[in-house]
Amino acid sequence: MNHEPSPVRDRVVAPAQLDLPSGPDGIHWRPLADDDAVLITDLSERMSRRDHPSWSESLEELQEELEHSWVDAARDGVVAFDDSGLLLAFGLVVEPPEPQSIVRVFLFGGVDPEHRGRGIGRRLLEWQKGRALQKLAENDHRLPAWVLSYAADLAPEHGALLRRSGFDAARWFTTLECDLAAPAVHSPVPEGVVVEPFTAERSDAARLAKNAAFADHWGSQPSTREQWESMQKLPTFRSELSRLAVDGDEVVGFVTTEVNEDDWPRLGASSGYIGLVGTVRRWRGRGLAAALLSDVLEAYRAVGLERAVLDVDTDNPTGALGVYTRLGFAATARDVAYRIEV
Numbered sequence: 295m296n297h298e299p300s301p302v303r304d305r306v307v308a309p310a311q312l313d314l315p316s317g318p319d320g321i322h323w324r325p326l327a328d329d330d331a332v333l334i335t336d337l338s339e340r341m342s343r344r345d346h347p348s349w350s351e352s353l354e355e356l357q358e359e360l361e362h363s364w365v366d367a368a369r370d371g372v373v374a375f376d377d378s379g380l381l382l383a384f385g386l387v388v389e390p391p392e393p394q395s396i397v398r399v400f401l402f403g404g405v406d407p408e409h410r411g412r413g414i415g416r417r418l419l420e421w422q423k424g425r426a427l428q429k430l431a432e433n434d435h436r437l438p439a440w441v442l443s444y445a446a447d448l449a450p451e452h453g454a455l456l457r458r459s460g461f462d463a464a465r466w467f468t469t470l471e472c473d474l475a476a477p478a479v480h481s482p483v484p485e486g487v488v489v490e491p492f493t494a495e496r497s498d499a500a501r502l503a504k505n506a507a508f509a510d511h512w513g514s515q516p517s518t519r520e521q522w523e524s525m526q527k528l529p530t531f532r533s534e535l536s537r538l539a540v541d542g543d544e545v546v547g548f549v550t551t552e553v554n555e556d557d558w559p560r561l562g563a564s565s566g567y568i569g570l571v572g573t574v575r576r577w578r579g580r581g582l583a584a585a586l587l588s589d590v591l592e593a594y595r596a597v598g599l600e601r602a603v604l605d606v607d608t609d610n611p612t613g614a615l616g617v618y619t620r621l622g623f624a625a626t627a628r629d630v631a632y633r634i635e636v
Contacts, residue, residue, distance in 0.1 A: 302397050302439045305636050308431035312424045314372060315417035326371025326386060331356040333373070333381045337406060344407035345449040346627065348469075348561045348603075352554055354528050359402075363520060364391045370429075371403075372421055374414060382406045385418045387425040389433075392518050397439040397636075399426040410451055419459050423634075430636060439636035442513070447628045461632035465512055465607060468615070470623035471565075472602040474595050479621050481584035483539075487546060487577070489589055492536035496545055497526065500538055503545040507572030512607055513631070525569070530554045535566055535593050537586050539573070547573040549586045553599075561601065566594050568604035571614065584617050591621065605629075 299305070314323045335353045342350035360367050365388060374383040385403035401422045405415045426441045433439070443461060445452035453463070483489050492500065498519070505516040525531060530552040539547030550570040558564050568590065573582045594602055604623070606614050 298436050299438065300436065302433040302435055302437065302636060303431050305439070306427050306430045308427035309424045312421065312428060315374070315421045317417065318413050320377050321382065321412075321414060322375050322377075323372055324375075325368040326360075326373050326384065328360055328367050330367070330373060330381075330384070331360055334384050337381045337384060337404075340406050340408075341404050342560070345404070345446045345452070346629075347448075348627070349554070349557045349567075350560070352528075352530065352556060354530070358524050358528060359386070359388070362388075362524070364389065370425060372418065374418070376409075382409045383414050383418050385422045387422050387429065389426075389429045390515065390521070393435060393437060393515055395437060396513065396515060397430065397433055397435050397437050398513065398515065399429055399439075399441050401426065401441065401443040404452070407449075415452075415455055416459075419455060423459065440513070441634040441636070443632050444629050445632060447630065453630055453632065456632040461634050463630050464633040465609065465631040467605050467629045467631065468608050468625050469603065469605050469627040469629075470618050471626050472591065472618075472621065472623045474591065474600055474602060476622050478592060478595070479588065481581055481588040481621070483585045483589075484577075484580045484582055487539045487541050487582065489537055489539050489586060492533040492538055492548070492550065494526075494533075496538055496540070497522070499543070499545040500548050503538075503548055503574055504570060504572055506574045507548075510575075511610065525550070528552070530567075532566070535590065535597070537590050537593075539577070539582055539586055541577075546577045547582045547586050549590045551590060551594075561603070563600040564598065565601040565603055566590075566599050568602060571604070583614065584621060587617070587621055 331353055334356050338351045371386040373381060376382055383405040388400045430439055443456055445456060501517055501522040508514040532551045532553050535551035537549045538545050552567045552569055571583055591602055
């Protein structure tokens, strides 16, 4: 019996026309523009104080997001201003390219905390859902399809808005921090691999390892070269504080690092952010991830960083949460992934 799903476009009912949101009184909407990144950075900083006080999106990160080849800012985003011209809300709808097992559409954005409760967020989310359905209605893949949005536990109003709009809580992601003043926990490198800093020469091999390692992770899809290389182009990416595990000529494990000094005052410490940790399946269970992380934490200490931060899917099938806690990481915050399945 053939259980292949029908094309995504045949499973959605999308609005034929999607007008800009309107209202409430004193709020003015327009399409997002490529050069709105500076305004959005300022708004993101105001939002971070309520939603995730220890970090905020950088200008470079927002510019990079808007410059992706698969993002059309004017069609896929909206912004809202008050009568004085202050940006109060923005929304962006993003469908990453080349899905392999899931078609995903992400809803990014939010509302200035000082102006929540006025109906701005409801209008924004209604528009984003409509645009997400329009994008899915153009998709011919015979795959499951998700519309995804994330809400911090510190902003319960966001989660409540998503639930009222038909989203279900699907997954929980925990932020963990490690105080590097604590005694180091040494994890030896397993025999058969060499640990070395991340280099451009091994970048694509590392991408293939990432795709293999995350193949069984919830919601993950393979990274394209454009996605992978854009991560490395950010000024916060630190190759010398990232690590690869190499078996012969094959990358079999990796840890990537970002350092954003703008986050240090928010966190109250100098810090590095561990963006990705993974090992390919045949190397799991041998202590490789712990060895890589141990080496990265030693590199952080050597350059004077005081804290390491990462995020983990609490239901990660590799047992990553246990690895992190044994190395001294402790939970500090949590985000919830909300989903509509198509």
